[in-house]
Amino acid sequence: MDWKNEADSTAVGEGAAKQDSARGAVPKTVFTAEEARASGMTEYQLRHRWLVVPTPGIRLWNLGDPPWREVVEAVSSLTGDHYLSHSTAARLWGLWLPHHLEEDWPIHVTGRKGESGARRRPGIQGHKAELDDEDVVEFDGLRLTTPERTWLDHATQIKDPVWLVAAGDALLQRSNGPARPAGVLGENPLCTLAEVDAVLVRRRRTKGINAARQARALIREGVDSPAETLLRLIIVDAGLPEPVVNQEVWLSPTLKRRPDLHYPQWRIAIQYDGRGHGESAQLNSDIKRDSDFTDHGWESVKAADDVYRSDGARQFLERLRRAIHRQTRVASTVTVV
Known part of the structure; x- marks a missing residue:
């Protein structure tokens, strides 16, 4: 229904x-x-x-x-040993999802295998699974799977491996990063890499485990947005070295900046300037940021929304390769002198 x-x-x-x-x-x-x-x-x-x-x-x-939230609360409060899970729990935790799952219906519920089983009712997608005490939590009056268990179960729903990495990155956002969306549960980071690894060990025979293991190798701590995840993977898939994620860079003894991604060995800052960066205040901030890098011997390479199309990705990667070539020559000249 x-x-x-x-x-x-x-x-x-x-x-x-x-x-x-x-x-x-x-x-x-x-x-x-x-x-x-x-x-x-x-x-x-x-x-x-x-x-x-x-x-x-x-x-x-x-x-x-x-x-949607009231429906979820009502389902969670029904009697029985069951927990909100999969894309329903992912939305509650604020994981980054592909568009087709951002408004996913029906409500997903998992019951303990061999006990309550799945809750099979119209409008509810029931699942059966082994649920350890470490896999479930009650938070803000809702019974649901933990963030890391939610991510693992989510591997059966996300067909694009890039978005499974993005959902994993969402678990590990830095505590001093952008504010979380209104209405989602928890605080950043939602869990640790050790907790992600632990759930993969506990559920080593579960459906979706192979996709989750492959994604685990690519998830990183401190990512601020799914755009940063997708941009990083575009770079890696092109055969280039993986850039550092969201770490502060000291440009001088008194000036530090935090690029989205960067190559310290080549002094290259990679910035994603997508939607929202055209606003006046943000534009002025971006100009000052890029000027700071340039004034201190760095090169900035920008990516826009078109980077997710094949032609836009190709042009971005060409700009990045040219910047690497230029900065390699500069570094070589400095070394010789």
Whole structure:
């Protein structure tokens, strides 16, 4: 069942006007039948004409697309030994996802294999798996798989290995980096590399383990955005050395900068200037940043949104190779002198 299309938009105006005392009993848009009864809602009211039953045990007011987070909370609160998982947990943890999973329905739930099993209901994608205590957590009132276990399970959903690396990088963002999106769980970093390795050892026979192991070799700590991940992998896939990720560089005893990526051996800073960098304040900051590098003998190589297209990637890599050639010659000349 497609919950997003379940509600009839033509009923919004009329339905909002007819929710009478039943609406007042449980002010949430999505709630469990158990919550409704505890709030004093009668069985008759639970059969209100403007209530939808997307899956047994859950009610929602027929006012349009149901709020995803409220649906997730309701599913999590249903009785049973089950945990939000896969892309549902990934969205809650704020992992970087390909577009087709950013609004993924239905809700993914994993139950312990051999015990509760998978929760099989309309609108819920049930899974069965071995779940150790280290694999699950209760956070902000939600029962879900841990960030590292979520990433491993996610390997069965992400077909593009680049995005599996990006999701892994999202686990290890630096604590003093950009603010996390509103509404997601946890703080950066969500886990450690040691915890990622531990879950790979515990679940060494699980589905998706080979893809996860290959991605693990490429995930890095301190990445600020999926754009940085994709740019780094474009460089590596082209046969060039892997650049350093998001480390501060001292340009002088009193001046330091943090390029997105850089080659210390060639004094090359690689910057991703995508959407948002055209704003006045950001543009001025970028100009000052690039000037600082140039004034101290570095070369800046920029990548824009077109780097994700074959022609844009080719042009970027040509600029980067030329910069490496120039900076190699400069370094050689300095050494000779």
